[in-house]
Amino acid sequence: MRIEIRDLRHTYPTGEEALKGVSFTIEGVTPVAVVGQNGSGKTTLVKHFNRILSPTSGAVLIDGVETTKQSTAKWSKRVGYVFQNPDDQLFLNSVRKEFEFGPERVGVPAADIQKRLPEIAELCGLGDKLDSHTFDLTATQKKFCAIGSVMMMDPDVIIFDEPTCGQDVEGSRRLSEIIGHLEKRGKLCVTISHDMKFVAANFPRVVALCHGRVLIDGDSREVFAKPELLKKSFVSPPPISRVSLGMGFEKPAFSVDELVETMKARRRKMA
Amino acid sequence: MSVDTVIEVKNLSFRYAGERKQALKDLSFTVGRGEFLCIIGPNGAGKSSLCNALVGLIPSYFSGAKKGGVSVLGQDTEGTSVANLASKIGLVFQNPFNQISYTTSTVEEELAYGLCNIGAPRDEMRRRVKEIAETIRVGGLLRKNPLELSGGQIQRVAIGSTLIMRPSILVLDECTTQLDPLGSEEVFDIVKRLNKDGITVVMVDHDMERVARCADRVLVMNDGQLLAIDTPRAIFNGIFQSHGVDMPEYARFGAAMSGAGMYGGPALLTEREAINAGKAAIAV
Amino acid sequence: MSKQNKIKTKKTSSYIPLDSPIDRMHPMVKIYGVLCLGIGCAAFPFLWLSYAVVAFLFCVAWRAKLLGRFSKFIIAFAVPITCMLLIIQGLYSPKNVTVLADFGFARLGLEGVVYAFKTVGTLLVFLGGFYLMTTTTYPGKLVTAMQDAGLNSKAGYLVLASLNVVPQIQRRIAVIQEAQTARGVEVEGTMSTRFKAFLPIIGPTVMSSLVDVQERGMTLETRGFGVKDVRPTSFVALYLTPGEKAAKKVLVAFLIVCVLFAVFWALRPVLGLGV
């Protein structure tokens, strides 16, 4: 999998310049998080990956093919996109129908659909909810119904827009599981998020945008080690990283256990 | 905590019409004047239903079977109109776009909308709009169309149009969930300041670090039940993790240090506390 | 709704904000204008009055700095309907007695032609007046004026909320369309492909709108909407100037004169004043 972004610029019809020349390349299946304050161009950027938006200038290439070569519906077989609000996607009267809808649209054989269905339902925690009305689901379950309905299309890349928004612990945990599962199956996951705890825990690579340009792009540990730079895009490192930096450690810790281990090591060295 | 009780919930149960599950199961608690109470719990725990019950929308707006009762400033919410209660207790909820009236063309008219409905004289309205605009920091936006504002701005206007009825209690149901961190901070700052000025705040929130930092007390809910109501230090000592309740990272850090024998104090609630405790632990 | 067309623009109100004396005028005067002039012309038995009032409306449009747009609107409406009515009524009206011209396949009758011009004239007064009123009056101001005059506040809510809710649903439908194309719904191609796209896009729009209804109703409840036994007030103050009060009286007088004349004219044979 290779997504190449070449000097991408996008100006909305209102004259608003949302992207002012963004270039970077995503290779392989390591999950990537795109962060930055509202208006930094995150959503505009990822909407180019399946041609919901077309570049004003520059290009996005998926495995060498320019995205403008075919329609969004055609791209949906390869690039899945989960919108922030599940209500924008769901309208059928059962989870099962929602799951079958996408793959049917792009001509996946019925036998394949039925084969995928139980596994994805299980991953999304909706195994016993397949025949429930989507309206009777909780906010968390609805979100996973939307995620599952995109996973059912078995795309090579899945884009998540603010997946943890409004989620509880259980939801965030399940999301991490899904991201791990996708990577194992050789699928690339690109996520927009404000939730730095979630980003630090799941995404080895972080791209921070600011006013339509790339502010920092790199390994998440290096990115979160620069709180001063991140402030420009109103992003602050996750709480535990801030604690470790505040304690004087050079590298930000990403989990409580990790920080405690580092502390133990420090104590041993001092003893 | 104050001795003065402003909300009293007594054996409250509720089931929505057409549903089998109880949304609220036998809840009892009180809220003191000037208190900052946070309600936490997993999605579907009944947090929103509780908020709706506090402001009287349950049972007047939602039909269903209710038992027990809520009294706000000594008045039973059942039998009192929601509009009447609005001068005692105000509600702000998640989606900012559902909280504007869609009948006004400027922020000042939007703020005054509730007053228009109860027939307040125009001078009174102007005075209160000016006062509220300052509180919620929308002074520069008064002439703008509410539909052109950012999410954080609309949410502040929503708080303002609730406050203009002069309630002494504010209920906020995940009012920052759909906002970006900056907008969320803007809104939260105002809530914090209102609380300092004496307004009682009941807030549903998913951001545990914030809950730990700001709440006087925390109410934990799951499956329609009240599991506990206590100070953040008592709540975040790890007991409720199994109930789908997240722990703030700092408290988790404190617990992990205790496990490793590096810390023996109470639950850690803020970044400062965590850093200090951590530094102390490695300075040994 | 058979005549409904699609709306091409994203405009949600026909109001054009221009600073003019007509724009500043109290909305009630404009409402009186549309109704009195329209009904007066409809009642009046001769067709010259309608065209005289249309000429007056052109003067109003000029004062409102809308002469160009107004002319365009009048021509776009008047030309096709006049042609059609001349054919329908002029050629085929059963009332036709006096033949003006004989085309072989049909005869042009004077009565039908007069009827056609009378109808067009009256419609021009009504629609032209309505057009001028809505292009020069901010909808909120119009509803405030009507509420001051006793319009139910719920009715006022319905009109304004309908106007304001549309752009929001439009934005929403744009997002839903994106979300569904990302799930493989094709919006271009053959007729049947495009037909199939309709339901997946309108479906979530309807469903999510219905969910919104709940919270919006709560908002209104908590903000005292429709409280009984209270006369709602408004934030924006509207006052009638002495000139506007006079204008209202003139308009009502115009209506009364027209109607009285029409009654007199109709009763002519009875009164023995035959021509």
Next chain:
Amino acid sequence: MGKNKKSFIQGIKDQFSVKAIVLIPIAVGINLVGGMLASNLKLPIFLDMIGTIVSAALAGPWVAALVGLLTNIFLALVSNPVYLPYSVVSVGVALVVGFMMRAGLFKKIWGVVIIWLASTVVSAALAGSVTYFVFGGATGATGSSLLTVTLIAATQEILGSIFASSMIENLIDRAIAFAIAYVILKYIPKRLRSQYSLDGTDDFAEDPDGSPA
């Protein structure tokens, strides 16, 4: 509806709860964006009464009638004042649809067909009357005006031609609108529908586990 008989006016007033009032602008919006979507997708139909049908099903005929009226007022405001007199058509059709739904006809496919035919006839009759009595025969603003003129020339019959052209214009459009509304209404869960029903409490008296644990 209800065990105790209410007066007719009271019955209408009961339909206008705050929930119903909030539903009205949204249904108007659905009507309008339905029409816009149809034109965006380049479909040769209007599909601009889905909101009316949905509101009729949820909140009754009088609410639907208001939705129809406001939709036309809106169209008159933004696109052409010619739509204003045709409000009569929207209101009439909404009432027919609303009352027939109340009678339970929307539950079965054949019932939907009856509603479709009835509403088409009513709308053609009303639209024809407006065209004839207000506009003298044609508005010149729509495609059907040309059809009307052609029919008049062929048949020498003014009213009949107006009615016929209106029928032709409506029959197919309404069929598709009803088909879509039928599917959408099927998808609306009972929980949401019960929020509007006037006897919502009856609804749940049937429920077995009534008392809190």
